[in-house]
Amino acid sequence: MALVEAKELTKNYIAGEITVAAIRGMNFSISPASFVSFIGPSGSGKTTLLNMIGCLESPTAGVLTVAGQDVSRMNSRESAKFRGTHIGFIFQDFNLIPVLTVFENIEYPLLMVQNWPMQERKQRVEQLLAAVGMHDQGYKYPHQISGGQKQRVAVARALVTRAELVLADEPTANLDRETALHIIALMKAMRDEFGTTFIFSTHDPKIVSNAETVFTLEDGLLVASDTVGGFHG
Ligand code: ADP
Ligand code: MG
Numbered sequence: 001m002a003l004v005e006a007k008e009l010t011k012n013y014i015a016g017e018i019t020v021a022a023i024r025g026m027n028f029s030i031s032p033a034s035f036v037s038f039i040g041p042s043g044s045g046k047t048t049l050l051n052m053i054g055c056l057e058s059p060t061a062g063v064l065t066v067a068g069q070d071v072s073r074m075n076s077r078e079s080a081k082f083r084g085t086h087i088g089f090i091f092q093d094f095n096l097i098p099v100l101t102v103f104e105n106i107e108y109p110l111l112m113v114q115n116w117p118m119q120e121r122k123q124r125v126e127q128l129l130a131a132v133g134m135h136d137q138g139y140k141y142p143h144q145i146s147g148g149q150k151q152r153v154a155v156a157r158a159l160v161t162r163a164e165l166v167l168a169d170e171p172t173a174n175l176d177r178e179t180a181l182h183i184i185a186l187m188k189a190m191r192d193e194f195g196t197t198f199i200f201s202t203h204d205p206k207i208v209s210n211a212e213t214v215f216t217l218e219d220g221l222l223v224a225s226d227t228v229g230g231f232h233g
Helices: 046-053 076-086 102-113 118-131 147-159 177-194
Strands: 004-015 018-030 035-039 061-066 087-090 165-169 197-202 213-218 221-227
Touching (some): 004 046, 018 046, 035 046, 035 177, 046 165, 046 197, 076 087, 076 102, 087 147, 102 118, 102 147, 118 177, 147 177, 177 197
Parallel strands (some): 035 213, 087 165, 165 197
Antiparallel strands (some): 004 018
């Protein structure tokens, strides 16, 4: 069964007299444990699409299924609960909480979801810190680490609840090329280790070489789907 399935997915923004057709009837399907990139120029619809998959915005028309649930018709309380249990987010500007340490930033989603016992939280956070190569940095604050390290922390935070789907909208936009490639490789390694599906977007064709499936967007349309296999990892 597909983890994400879109059928004639459509999103219009209406601003006064003007309607912007941001997503114009898309059909695609994403399997569990896959590593997928949406690519396309600025304004092509990447953020709108990821926001719909992440249940942050609802479609105007069409059907969108995530983890077996029709998310197009959820109310805001249902979609908040759904996000909390199924989806992790990675942001382009990292979005770490400045007054919390690296350890506490990663722990944060566990405190939101359920009452995890402290010892289990510690174990889980330490496992993720090690997985992203930050095991000895947990005591630091976000201002004491580099941009690439901040994004590593954000990857760990997105994975800490074992969400089956992680969405990352231009996660490398604020990183230099080499660091960007490291973050993409890290996300893929996390997919391999935890079986998490990663969907990221980028406008930079040069950082998609690790993606197994690349969907190309142009002006709200899906114009190409390329599956290259896992040969680049
Ligand atoms: P991308 O992320 O690829 O740059 P977006 O999804 O942000 O593209 O935007 C797709 C289109 O939808 C653009 O024409 C953009 O101007 C429009 N758009 C996005 N968000 C809104 C909004 N909240 N209100 C009106 N138009 C929007
Ligand atoms: Mg965008």
